Amino acid sequence: MRSYRRHRLVVPVLLCALTMLAARPTAAPGEPGSGTGTGAEAGLSAEVARLYEEAAVATQQYEAGREEAERQRAEAQRAEELLDAQRRHIASLHEDLGRIARAQYRTSGGLPVAAHMILADSPDGLMRGQHAFSQAHLAVNNAISKNQRAEARLAADEARAADRWQALEKRNVQLAGLKADIEQKLETARSRLQGEADAAVAAGACRGAVRLDQPETGFTDGDWVAPVETYVLSASYGSGGARWSSRHTGQDFAVPIGTPVRAVGAGRVVKVSCGGAFGMEIVLKHADGYYTQYAHLASLAVDQGEHVSPGQWIGQSGTTGNSTGPHLHFEARVTPETGSAVNPVSWLAARGVSL
Template identity: 40%
Template sequence: MRRVEFMRGCALSMAACLLVAGAGSSAQADPVPEAAEVERLYREASTAVQAHEAARRAVSRARAEVDRLRAAEAAEKVRLEQLRDSMGELARSQYRVGAGSLTTTVRFLTAGSPEQLMRRMSLAGRGGHATASLLTRVRESQARLARDRAASAAVLGALKADLVRQAAARGQIERKLRLAQERLRLAEEARRAARAAARVSGTGWNASAAGAPGPSCGGGGSAEPLGPPPPADRAAAPRWVKPVDPAPLSAGFAQSGGHWKHRHTGQDFAVFDGTEVRAVGAGTVHFIGCGDGFGNQVIVRHPNGYFTQYAHLSVFGVRTGQQVAAGQTIALSGSTGNISGPHLHFEVRVTPQLGSGVDPLPWLREHGVKV
């Protein structure tokens, strides 16, 4: 079975590829142990991806809470300063009108009538009440400010712990995927050696049954600028966009069925050949090349630590290491790789490697993009 047949939709797990590729040649060592080990590593990486996403969501919630507490603290500081200003103004007013005990007594004694005396006593009482009320409010404001600061410090501590967990999960993902890739590399070397031995011994190795190289990518070799240049005013440009516009949805993330032995690793968009493919956010072009089932592909690293992949392309519009802006055209869609029809395959990954993907549509929605 050719690799073009078992990697359709660029969604088959690497372990399943290994298992099927090795099944066609009796001259090779039994590939099942390697396939099982690689599959296990990919499952563990998938679990680590979920842990990473849970930690990321916790970090996002903690940061929002920190922002809320800091805003409350700033508002309470303003309120406290206003109360202190009011206290100072009241004290100055009382000093100007003579609010000392002797002066007040003299004013009471010189009242011309009982009604005037009662009025002066009422005014004095209201002044004392206002002072006491302001003092109470100042104390309450100081207490709220202290509580906000304590809560902010506690949330910051939790945020740091979540960041540590997120980094640990990312490291675990990378280690598992590196191990899986190394297992695949060694198994591929063993298969090549077995095929070479079969040719020498004349056992008639059948390339079509043993995983011959994938289809030619074709095109895409040049990297000419495509579409309009990125906006000069980066501040006015959108931060995140759809990879194609319009963006008709096709096969979704984790979908299974006849096209995939394992599960679909990204989101497909049903677009015609030559559709402009855009970077969903600002970043750096991490990889450009042709990779088996994915055909021509571009991988962009974004400042938030995520990677986005754009596959089955016909023409490249950027080069490795190039800085790109959100919405910048980086390629044209096509039909390269293992594909039944033209479309864009789009992935969001925690690492550059296959196997670290997250569901692209919720991720885009979290970044303000409606698809």
């Protein structure tokens, strides 16, 4: 079964400038994981990590814009209903004006005051006529004034609605363009990163740790986390397939190349290697005696012998080794070697991490 989980990003919006630390001695050829990548390699890994975070932020902003558009669309629909009511009211006022005008015409309401005086049968009749004329004149003026005010409100409301829509559409177009531009740059950088990783694995020599700035996680040494923040679960533990000699020994997380891979808990790096079925891989030993493996990576961010903390970035995902597409292969083991794996989903669940 596929599951999907999203977590809140912990890096500041568009301010995650990732840089490498001070250069360390480079490993001798064939000596895995005991040095630092070259400046170009470290810069590329940092660029992928930075673009990865920027793309995530841009996606969040774009999705927020889409949600705002939906809210605005609902508000616009309500506003349109109110505008329709105003239009009906104005139409009713127009009908009232027409009735008043026709009534005045039939009752000679348009005659001058002198004519009313001549035609009046008596002073009382003259007063009644004048009162009726004044009332009709006042009603006409009030109706005209109400109609003018209603039409002015309608025009203002329609203008405001149009302005809101134009501003919203412009903002969403800008966000979509920004998101597409970042994603294009990220895709190019990912391709380059994977190409360098494939070359290193083919040579059987890891390029060395690429030091990236670590996010502020807030985790303590007793915490446990998922190995990646955003993912889709793919091949599960124990599943069969032509790619494995017997059964799948881990849990696969389908993630794009360059996705930061995290240590699931505090531990020590006991193995860093390149080549073979797992491609670039890291194995950690944890305080409770268990081991975790992170395989098919595109870059390494730790060296053998280092201590790591929960949530620390230890590498970037890829598709090196025996892999049919970008993903992280994660195992929980009793020993550091292949063949001692346990169900990683249950293992993480026992430590409070639900995938």
